[in-house]
Amino acid sequence: MSELEFFVDPSRCIGCMSCVNACAECDTHRGHSMIHVDFLDREESTATVPFVCMHCENPTCAQVCPADAIKQTEDGVVQSSLKPRCVACSNCVVACPFGIPKMPSRLEQMMKCDMCYDRTSVGKKPMCATVCPSGALAFTLRSTIERERREVPVNEFVFGRQTVRTKVHMMVPAGTATISLDVLDHLWISHKGVLQ
Amino acid sequence: MSERPPLQELIEKYGPHTASVPPGGWESRGDHASETLVKTHCCFCGQQCGIQLKVRDNTVVGFEPWEEFPFNKGKLCPKGVKRYLQGASPDRLLEPLMKAPGEGFRPASWEEAMAFTARRIQEIRAEHGPDSVAIYGGASLTTEKAYLLGKFARLAVGTRHIDYNGRLCMVSAGTAYKLALGIDRAPNSWADIPKAQVLLVAGANVAECAPITTDYIWRCRDNGGKLIVADPRMTPITRNADLYLPVRPGTDLALYLSMLHVILRDGLEDRAFLDAHTTGFEQAIASSQRWDPLTAAEVTGVPPQSIETAAHWFAEADRAMVLHARGVEHHSKGVENCLSLVNLCLATGNFGREGAGCVMITGQGNGQGGREHGQKCDQLPGARSISDPEARAHVAGVWGVSPDEIPHAGYSAVEIMEAIHRGEIKALLSICFNPLVSLPDAGFTQEALERLEFFGVVDFFLSETAHFADVVLAGSLQEEHEGVVCTAEGRVVHIRKAVDPPGQAREDWKIYVDLAARLGKADLFPYTEPKDIFEELRHASRGGTADYYGITYDRLDKEMGVFWPCPSEDHPGTPRLFEGGHFHFPDGRARILPTEYRESGDPVDATFPVYLTTGRVVSQYLSGTQTRRIGPLVDQCPAPRVEMHPTLAAAHGLQDGDRVTVTTRRRAITLDVHVVKTIRPDTVFIAYHWPDRQSANQLTHRTLDPRSKIPEFKVSACRLEKAIA
Numbered sequence: 001m002s003e004l005e006f007f008v009d010p011s012r013c014i015g016c017m018s019c020v021n022a023c024a025e026c027d028t029h030r031g032h033s034m035i036h037v038d039f040l041d042r043e044e045s046t047a048t049v050p051f052v053c054m055h056c057e058n059p060t061c062a063q064v065c066p067a068d069a070i071k072q073t074e075d076g077v078v079q080s081s082l083k084p085r086c087v088a089c090s091n092c093v094v095a096c097p098f099g100i101p102k103m104p105s106r107l108e109q110m111m112k113c114d115m116c117y118d119r120t121s122v123g124k125k126p127m128c129a130t131v132c133p134s135g136a137l138a139f140t141l142r143s144t145i146e147r148e149r150r151e152v153p154v155n156e157f158v159f160g161r162q163t164v165r166t167k168v169h170m171m172v173p174a175g176t177a178t179i180s181l182d183v184l185d186h187l188w189i190s191h192k193g194v195l196q
Numbered sequence: 197m198s199e200r201p202p203l204q205e206l207i208e209k210y211g212p213h214t215a216s217v218p219p220g221g222w223e224s225r226g227d228h229a230s231e232t233l234v235k236t237h238c239c240f241c242g243q244q245c246g247i248q249l250k251v252r253d254n255t256v257v258g259f260e261p262w263e264e265f266p267f268n269k270g271k272l273c274p275k276g277v278k279r280y281l282q283g284a285s286p287d288r289l290l291e292p293l294m295k296a297p298g299e300g301f302r303p304a305s306w307e308e309a310m311a312f313t314a315r316r317i318q319e320i321r322a323e324h325g326p327d328s329v330a331i332y333g334g335a336s337l338t339t340e341k342a343y344l345l346g347k348f349a350r351l352a353v354g355t356r357h358i359d360y361n362g363r364l365c366m367v368s369a370g371t372a373y374k375l376a377l378g379i380d381r382a383p384n385s386w387a388d389i390p391k392a393q394v395l396l397v398a399g400a401n402v403a404e405c406a407p408i409t410t411d412y413i414w415r416c417r418d419n420g421g422k423l424i425v426a427d428p429r430m431t432p433i434t435r436n437a438d439l440y441l442p443v444r445p446g447t448d449l450a451l452y453l454s455m456l457h458v459i460l461r462d463g464l465e466d467r468a469f470l471d472a473h474t475t476g477f478e479q480a481i482a483s484s485q486r487w488d489p490l491t492a493a494e495v496t497g498v499p500p501q502s503i504e505t506a507a508h509w510f511a512e513a514d515r516a517m518v519l520h521a522r523g524v525e526h527h528s529k530g531v532e533n534c535l536s537l538v539n540l541c542l543a544t545g546n547f548g549r550e551g552a553g554c555v556m557i558t559g560q561g562n563g564q565g566g567r568e569h570g571q572k573c574d575q576l577p578g579a580r581s582i583s584d585p586e587a588r589a590h591v592a593g594v595w596g597v598s599p600d601e602i603p604h605a606g607y608s609a610v611e612i613m614e615a616i617h618r619g620e621i622k623a624l625l626s627i628c629f630n631p632l633v634s635l636p637d638a639g640f641t642q643e644a645l646e647r648l649e650f651f652g653v654v655d656f657f658l659s660e661t662a663h664f665a666d667v668v669l670a671g672s673l674q675e676e677h678e679g680v681v682c683t684a685e686g687r688v689v690h691i692r693k694a695v696d697p698p699g700q701a702r703e704d705w706k707i708y709v710d711l712a713a714r715l716g717k718a719d720l721f722p723y724t725e726p727k728d729i730f731e732e733l734r735h736a737s738r739g740g741t742a743d744y745y746g747i748t749y750d751r752l753d754k755e756m757g758v759f760w761p762c763p764s765e766d767h768p769g770t771p772r773l774f775e776g777g778h779f780h781f782p783d784g785r786a787r788i789l790p791t792e793y794r795e796s797g798d799p800v801d802a803t804f805p806v807y808l809t810t811g812r813v814v815s816q817y818l819s820g821t822q823t824r825r826i827g828p829l830v831d832q833c834p835a836p837r838v839e840m841h842p843t844l845a846a847a848h849g850l851q852d853g854d855r856v857t858v859t860t861r862r863r864a865i866t867l868d869v870h871v872v873k874t875i876r877p878d879t880v881f882i883a884y885h886w887p888d889r890q891s892a893n894q895l896t897h898r899t900l901d902p903r904s905k906i907p908e909f910k911v912s913a914c915r916l917e918k919a920i921a
Contacts, residue, residue, distance in 0.1 A: 012414050014403035014432040016814045021277040021828050025258060030222030043842070043852065043872055046432045130261045131272040133407035135414055149418050 006115060006129060006139050007153055008050060009171035013136035015039060015048030019128035026127060027118060029080075032104060034113040035128050050136055052128065053078060053100045053113035054157075055167035061092035061101055061110075069110070076167045077117055081110040097159045115168075145171070154179055200646075200663045201300035203888070209300065210658035211287035212820075216827025219255045219284050227252070233260055234694040238276040239336065239674035240817045242558035242684035243267065243408050245276055246756075249675055249694045256280045256675055256694055266756055267386065267683065273407035274815050278826050282673060283695070285825035287657050289670035290699025301658075301668065306700065309667050310707075313625070314714035316650040316666070317353060320623040326354035326603070330612045330621045333571035334628025335362035335560035336818075338679025338691055340729040341705050342562065343577055343736070344721075345627070346570025351597060351720050352712040356606030357621060359573040361629045361818075363609035363905060365563050368530025369520065369556035371904040375531070376538045376787050377547075377773075378780025379741055380579060381564065381686045384517070384553040385759065385771040390415035391551030393513040396424045396506070398537055399448060399523020399910075403432035404814035406521070406557050406684070413519075422513075424506050426451060426498075427523060428809060429839070429881060430874035439506055442876055444497040445807040446796035446911035448524045451503065452536035453791065454492030456484040458507035459543055465511070466545030473547075473777035476788040480539050483790040495793075497876065511544045515551035522559060522811065526910040530901040532791035542786050548774035558684040560818070561674070565682030568742040568760075569733055574605040577733060578740020587740070594736040595720065608905035610635060610898060617644035627654040627671065627704060632661040633819035633887045636896035636907040637862050654707055659821045660887040670701040677703040678726045680752065686759045686771070688744065690752040705729065738763070741780065796911045797899025804860060804913035806844070807879040810892045811910075820885035836886050837870035838916075841877040845869060848916045855919035858882070860895040860912050866919045880914065 017037055024033040036051045059078045062070040069085035070092060072078050081092070088108040092101045101112040116126035120139075124130075129139035138145060145153060153169035156178040163178075170179060200206070218225070233248040246265025250258035259280045261270030292309035293301040304312075320328055331349040333342060342360070349358035370380035377383065389395065389412035402409045410433060417423055417436060425434045426441035426448070434440050443451050459465055460481055470477050489500035510516045518541060524533040538554045546552040558564045569577040577594075580587035582605050592599040607615055613635060615621040635641045645651065645664040653662040654671040662668050675694040682688045697703060705726060712721040723729050727749060738745040746762035746769075759769040779786040800807060815832035817823045824830060838856050850856055852871040857864050858880065867882065867890065875881055884892040899908045 011436060012410075014407065014410055014814075016273050016403065016407050016432075017832055018272060018274045018277055018407070021274045021832075022272070024828070025277065027226040030225050031217065046430060046435055046874055048432075125263075125270075127261075130263065130270045131277060133271045133273050134403070134410040148415075 003141060004125070004139050005142055006052065006126065006168045007145050007171055008052065008168060009136050009138070009149075009151055010049040011151065011171070012134045013037070013048045013050050014134050015046065016133060018131050018133055019050055019137055022127045022131045026116065029111060032111060034111060051098065051100060052137070052168060053115070054098050055115060057165045057167070060095050060097060060164070064091040064095040066091060073117070077115050079114045079117065080112050083109050086110055097157070097162070097164055150174065152176065203663070205300055206658070206663050211285065212824040213286050214825055214827035214830050215281045215284035215286070218257050218281065220252065220257055224257070231257070234692050235262055236675065236692040236694060237681065237689055238272065239279055239282070239561055239822070240275045241406065242560055242563040243406055244561065244681055244683040244689055245272055245408055247272060247276055247279075249280060251694050254695050256283050264756075267685065267687070268408045271408050271411060274829060274832065275817055275823060278828050281826045282822050283675070283698070285657070287825055288698060288701075289656055289658060289668065290701055291670055292700075293658070293668040295666045304667070306702070309669060310710055310714060313652045313667050313669070314711060317623060317625070317715065320650055321353070324622055327356050327606070328621055329353050329355045329623040329625070330357035330607070330616070331355065332609070332612070332624060332626035332629045332631070333358065333360035333566070335360060335365060335563045335566035336674070337562060337566055337628050337704070338677070338681055338726070339562060339565035339569055340679045340726045340733065342566045342571045343569040343733045344705055344708055344729055346577070347595065347720070348708045348712055350602050351595065352715045352717040354603065356603040357573065357612055357615070358571055358606060359609040359612055360566065360571045361609060361631070361634060362560060362563055362567045362572070364634055364907065364909070365522070365559045366525055366556050367904040368525035368527070368901055368906045369534045370567060372531045372534035372538060373556070376535055376542075376789055379773060380567070381742070381760070381773065382555045382558070382684060383547060383773040384555050385685045385687070386412050388551050388553060388772065389413065389517060389519070390419055390421070392416055392421050392515050392517040393551070394422045394424065394509050394516040396426065396510060396516070396518045397433065398426045398452070398518055398520040399525070400519050400521035400557050401427070401429075401431040401523070401811060402519070402557070405559060405812050407814060409519070409557065422509055424509065428807070428876045428879050439502060439509070441498045441502055441506060444495070444876065445809045445879055446527060447496040448527070448533045449529055449536050449791060449793050450487060450492045450495040451498055452533070452540060453484045453487040453793065454489050454503050455507040455510065456480065456536070456540055456543060457487045458489060458504055459511045459540070460484060462508070464508070465543045469545030469777060470543065473779065473784070474542050474786045474788050477543070479790040480543070480788045483792060510540065515549065516541070516544060516546045517552060518554045519557055520555070521557040523910060526906060526908060528797040528899045528901050528908045529794060530906045531903045535789050536791045539788055539791070542788055547786070548772070548777050562681035564684060564686060565680065565688065568682065569737060573608050576602070578737035579742035580740045590739065591736055594732065597720070610900055610905060610907055613641055613644050614898070616648060619647065622648065623650040624648055625652040625654075626661065630659040630661045630819035630821050633884070633891060633893065636893055636909060637898045638891050638893045639863055640898065654704055655821070656701065657821055657825065659819070669707050670699070671704040671707060672697045672701060677705065680730060680749075682760065683757070687757040688747055688752060688760060689757040690749055797908050798861065798897045798912045800913040804915050806914050806916060808858065808860065808895060808912040808914040809879055809881050809910050810884045810896060811881065812885065813883045816883065816885040818885065824885065833883070835868070836883045836890050836892060837868045839870045839872055839875050839881040841873060841875050842871050843877045844880070845871045849918055850916070857917045857919045858895060858914050859917070860897070860914045862897060863894045865889055865891065865894050880916065884909070
């Protein structure tokens with residue numbers, strides 16, 4: 001794969017669902033979209049967030065898979081489960097800290113975003129990042145996005161005692177180095193290591 | 197004459213039925229060897245994004261992004277992503293249909309349908325005169341077809357009355373720009389948007405109606421630009437606005453007059469620019485005088501401090517731009533609204549430079565090109581005035597007729613429907629237009645359609661309007677013939693033919709050429725392919741405002757489009773108008789025209805206390821004839837809802853998901869409630885893409901802007917009542 005990287009910027013998302021529709025057009029997962037766009041709370045605001053697989057360096061989904069069905073490519077892309085191995089147990093669905101994998105009951109196989117491996121492996125951009133009208137999904141050089149945007153890329157996420165580093169970057173306000181999504185990280189921990 | 201067969205039977209037979217699976221099924225995906233890619237443009241919206249259609253066995257089966265096309269670089273909205281499915285709908289008309297009394301429609305041969313159409317036009321013309329026949333066109337037609345239609349109406353039928361659905365789109369902006377600047381075109385290419393230091397987005401739901409433009413706005417912010425959004429609703433782009441102006445429907449003019457007031461009060465105007473490049477400034481001062489921010493706040497609901505801030509940001513920037521769309525244009529003072537925005541840019545010297553200008557975002561597929569070459573009731577090719585003797589002589593010369601043979605200006609789109617209603621116009625031939633869904637006051641439109649003595653429709657699906665037709669001629673989708681369109685930027689681009697029309701359906705232009713011959717005018721329509729029409733159009737537009745003479749299909753392919761005016765083949769085209777402050781008038785000066793505030797045509801009162809405004813959603817396009825047949829787009833927004841603020845909902849005892857009856861001075865419809873805090877608490881919003889009992893245009897009114905003749909879709913008065921079911 002090239003040196004191009006994947007960046008997600010929810011602040012640019014307009015909730016148009018272009019990515020969701022385009023993902024379903026893929027030649028490999030025909031008609032099934034592997035990307036999620038959530039309206040956070042439509043009554044309160046128009047804010048929306050697109051989620052692709054974050055492609056963790058040490059993927060939790062693979063760790064918890066009892067059938068060893070989830071493989072990583074050499075360049076770090078975490079793939080959908082291998083059909084002959086997947087036992088459709090949904091461990092990965094439950095364990096993923098980002099809530100990405102889905103278990104379409106019709107298929108009995110865990111499916112998720114593989115960063116358009118069929119496209120990226122031949123030098124194309126992932127479909128969602130190509131069509132996204134707002135640049136909320138971008139597949140570009142890190143140097144380009146750092147030069148062009150106000151927000152900065154972050155790929156380290158802290159979930160309690162688990163720190164997850166990902167291949168995909170979230171664009172966050174400048175000055176943010178990591179994203180903690182757990183209140184525990186903001187609590188005072190006494191010198192005995194006890195949460196107060 | 198034109199009675200509608202039972203509606204349920206029509207819907208069962210002709211849809212809308214959706215297509216969700218690509219032709220050949222998902223299983224056929226990946227068979228790349230038998231596929232070709234055709235570089236063309238999306239059939240929806242004025243941005244005309246570049247797209248590659250995937251073709252197998254003379255069928256469009258998918259798409260690939262076209263990343264080299266400079267406007268969108270592969271970006272597409274959901275309509276663009278799924279547009280390939282439109283040809284897959286089972287509703288596609290494959291042969292002509294004729295009304296069969298008591299049994300709906302029956303298939304007919306082309307010979308029978310065309311002979312009948314020609315005979316009825318001739319009979320009605322002979323009995324009531326040529327102006328008893330009207331022609332409707334549309335702004336999604338290629339420019340060749342729009343040109344052909346203008347010539348067909350005026351020379352083959354001999355009627356004054358030709359107009360098109362672009363009358364429901366940006367005509368207020370077009371009229372204002374022509375009056376003030378001399379040219380009806382966005383003055384800047386979109387490449388200027390990221391260069392602006394301040395962007396005022398005025399009545400434009402960019403994220404849903406021109407989604408690709410979002411990226412240009414975000415890039416402006418990346419560069420440090422400030423974003424001001426004025427809209428009764430917090431549309432998705434408002435999330436990143438530096439200043440939000442929650443303007444009350446119908447009061448935009450007061451807001452922009454007040455911004456001008458602040459600019460003049462604080463001496464922020466660009467005197468040097470005004471002195472060198474404009475006339476009429478003193479009158480503009482007079483019309484803004486009474487609009488101090490406090491007075492404007494009382495009318496608009498926008499806080500005085502926000503008006504002050506907006507005016508200062510806009511005037512103090514070196515480079516400021518306005519982007520505006522239907523939100524300011526769909527008003528009985530739509531032209532004044534647009535003039536007030538033009539005046540802000542003129543007063544601050546923001547024209548003819550990088551990152552500076554007043555830009556309309558044209559809405560329809562060929563909204564720009566479709567209005568330049570003759571299907572507008574008052575224009576001849578080249579955006580020439582039909583009342584200008586020199587223009588008439590030029591065009592008559594190209595057409596090989598005497599100027600006297602070209603009829604004078606006729607009625608606009610809504611006026612044509614009104615003339616049908618009162619019996620003055622007896623026959624209508626319509627293409628690319630679904631007025632029963634898209635015109636205001638749908639009940640009136642239906643009454644009018646029922647009164648027609650002859651109604652012919654050219655279309656690829658049986659639209660709700662076509663239910664009333666005597667004959668339906670099966671025409672072509674955008675991908676089924678070649679042509680050009682002009683984008684919102686003023687960039688002329690090439691639409692390539694990807695497939696042949698299916699069954700016996702015909703390319704639209706052939707239907708009109710055939711009909712012209714049957715009306716005895718074959719010699720005036722000697723075309724064998726769309727390129728022949730384009731070559732004639734080049735000459736007809738030559739020397740006009742919209743001069744295409746230097747544009748060829750080859751150039752469009754090599755240069756990824758050419759911006760008009762382009763008077764010669766060695767001319768590079770004109771991405772930015774008015775460079776150096778030279779406006780399109782003999783003296784080179786822009787006209788600053790006064791604007792006077794007035795009430796909307798359907799004011800709120802004690803009986804109808806709530807404002808109703810209408811618009812679009814991202815997954816549907818216009819009257820929905822195409823997009824209500826594309827499954828994934830229907831799934832995304834299956835039906836219209838009544839969007840309202842929780843305080844308005846609570847005052848009516850309504851909760852999200854309840855049914856509410858919305859009643860105006862015309863009619864009532866009942867829909868689901870959608871409770872959101874992103875709309876003013878005195879306003880409800882309904883999207884207008886649906887027919888019959890879901891039609892927002894059952895509620896709207898026919899008040900027109902006196903100059904542009906645009907209807908006032910953006911403000912009606914209504915009342916709300918909780919419905920039982």
